[in-house]
Amino acid sequence: MQTLSDLNVPTMEASTDVQLSLRQVSKVFPGKRGLFSRSSPDFVAIDDISLDIEHNTFVTIIGPSGCGKSTLLNIISGLSVASTGTVTMDNQPITGPGPDRGMVFQNYALMPWMTVADNIKFAVETVYPSLSAAQLKQIVSENIELVDLVGAERKHPHELSGGMRQRVGIARALAINPKVLLMDEPFGALDALTRGYLQEEIERIWEQDRKTVIMITHSIDEALLLSDKIVMMTRGPAAKIAQILDVPFPRPRNRTAVEHHPAYDGLRTEMEAHLYRETRYVEQARIQPENRSTNTDTP
Amino acid sequence: MAVSPSLPHSSTAKPSFQLNENLKAALVFLLSLGLFLLFWEVGANAKWFAKGMPTASKTIEELIWWVTNPFFDNGPNDLGIGWNLLISLRRVAIGYVAASLIAVPLGILIGMSKVAFKAFNPYVQLLKPISPLAWLPLGLYIFRDSEKTGVFIIMISSIWPTLVNTAFGVANVSDDYLNVSKTLGASRMRTIFKVIIPAALPNIISGLRISMGIAWLVIVAAEMLLGTGLGYFIWNEWNNLYIPNILVAIFIIGMVGLILDQIFAYLENLVSFGRS
Numbered sequence: 142m143q144t145l146s147d148l149n150v151p152t153m154e155a156s157t158d159v160q161l162s163l164r165q166v167s168k169v170f171p172g173k174r175g176l177f178s179r180s181s182p183d184f185v186a187i188d189d190i191s192l193d194i195e196h197n198t199f200v201t202i203i204g205p206s207g208c209g210k211s212t213l214l215n216i217i218s219g220l221s222v223a224s225t226g227t228v229t230m231d232n233q234p235i236t237g238p239g240p241d242r243g244m245v246f247q248n249y250a251l252m253p254w255m256t257v258a259d260n261i262k263f264a265v266e267t268v269y270p271s272l273s274a275a276q277l278k279q280i281v282s283e284n285i286e287l288v289d290l291v292g293a294e295r296k297h298p299h300e301l302s303g304g305m306r307q308r309v310g311i312a313r314a315l316a317i318n319p320k321v322l323l324m325d326e327p328f329g330a331l332d333a334l335t336r337g338y339l340q341e342e343i344e345r346i347w348e349q350d351r352k353t354v355i356m357i358t359h360s361i362d363e364a365l366l367l368s369d370k371i372v373m374m375t376r377g378p379a380a381k382i383a384q385i386l387d388v389p390f391p392r393p394r395n396r397t398a399v400e401h402h403p404a405y406d407g408l409r410t411e412m413e414a415h416l417y418r419e420t421r422y423v424e425q426a427r428i429q430p431e432n433r434s435t436n437t438d439t440p
Numbered sequence: 441m442a443v444s445p446s447l448p449h450s451s452t453a454k455p456s457f458q459l460n461e462n463l464k465a466a467l468v469f470l471l472s473l474g475l476f477l478l479f480w481e482v483g484a485n486a487k488w489f490a491k492g493m494p495t496a497s498k499t500i501e502e503l504i505w506w507v508t509n510p511f512f513d514n515g516p517n518d519l520g521i522g523w524n525l526l527i528s529l530r531r532v533a534i535g536y537v538a539a540s541l542i543a544v545p546l547g548i549l550i551g552m553s554k555v556a557f558k559a560f561n562p563y564v565q566l567l568k569p570i571s572p573l574a575w576l577p578l579g580l581y582i583f584r585d586s587e588k589t590g591v592f593i594i595m596i597s598s599i600w601p602t603l604v605n606t607a608f609g610v611a612n613v614s615d616d617y618l619n620v621s622k623t624l625g626a627s628r629m630r631t632i633f634k635v636i637i638p639a640a641l642p643n644i645i646s647g648l649r650i651s652m653g654i655a656w657l658v659i660v661a662a663e664m665l666l667g668t669g670l671g672y673f674i675w676n677e678w679n680n681l682y683i684p685n686i687l688v689a690i691f692i693i694g695m696v697g698l699i700l701d702q703i704f705a706y707l708e709n710l711v712s713f714g715r716s
Contacts, residue, residue: 220619237622244623250616253713254638263634267624299714317624 161194166226188379201364204374240268243319258294284312304335324356528669535594547606572597601650609643649704
């Protein structure tokens, strides 16, 4: 039962600089209810998640696989609708996808028929249709410069490496000047070296205007290097927030300085303990037949 | 000793190996063609084949004559092969363009809605396997005109592959592209023209390619019953019982089909951008 007092919570906390607020958000994927076929039970992906994100913070969401991280991000992006609960940004409820939230996809999602410049231009032109050609060109080249892709403007995505493609993806998301940047495992498909390089690139780019970022990751090191806050989730189904860690490392950061910070090992151990424990349960649940119904992966 | 200078060259440079492969294929092709023509020539002279089978040299001689004298007009039963080819191509072009103008937009509409896809699928599946010639009497009855009937048959038979492929391509546009479009807040029209159609273009072009192949197959068969064009040329030469010209026409039909197909293969390549 949603009461008025629940809805009032974000407004009350607005004074403490809350940009994005989730209140008791749950997502239930309805089971199949065929006329003749056997019906499958409903799947509760995330259950009763409340989270406040302040302006200009870098937040990572980390959790065992299948815990509904992507579901949560999709709800914030508006691509998916929460079954219960509310999501508000700057006190306005989120009702659908919109250009105030830029999205970076795990598999880049670049249009293969567009060049690097055209991919970015398509985004800017869609969001700001009234811009002149010169202004468009200016924004596109600025963002290509930002992600260090000068010279690749006229190439098509299939001519680029995975790391370069994701830099285009990041440039496209930033070019529309969103209030929040959402990244769904942006480096998940990259090799370890490219990933490390792009993490440092993200840190460099982020320092420029410290736009709020919500990033999903599987990597403890990545979370520690980049974030101000780490949201650790429990295993699915019905995943919840287990703990929110504050990351105290000074900015601007670099990998070596972060790894030598006195708080680093403690945070790392805490995260490992939680994530490995949760992952162990997930793995075991896949083996034990009585838990078979729980191993459905969330989309 | 004579081999040694070429050894380092062939072992280091990959392009030269590629060239060798193509060169080998060309040699095998030419050799097999030579053997085939030789067998034909000898066999025809020795009367191994059916009675009246022309020799290879006679057929090639006719081919050269027809190709060097393509445009003459001594009435419908003695028309240069160039004119006949243009007549056939014109019919194919009109019928094919009309079919494509219907099939591509309709395919896009059907592909965008799951309900429409399922609802219209039975029609397509029923009409697709019908032999184009089965439409001929119906066409003649409706239009009372051989020209219009020819175009009608081309249209009705080349509509289906384009329609099916377009609908399939549009229905299977990656969710990633659509999600990008949604998160940017793109309008429905912008999504259709900037995302869905370009994403489905490889499927649309391969549908058009299959349709073109079918149109070219159908026109020859249809023209045997219609009065002009390459199909009629063959039929006329059959009535004259002059086999070399039939063989010449078969060769030209094959060559034109090959060229048309290659044009579409080129277009497919042009819109693929690394997608298979």
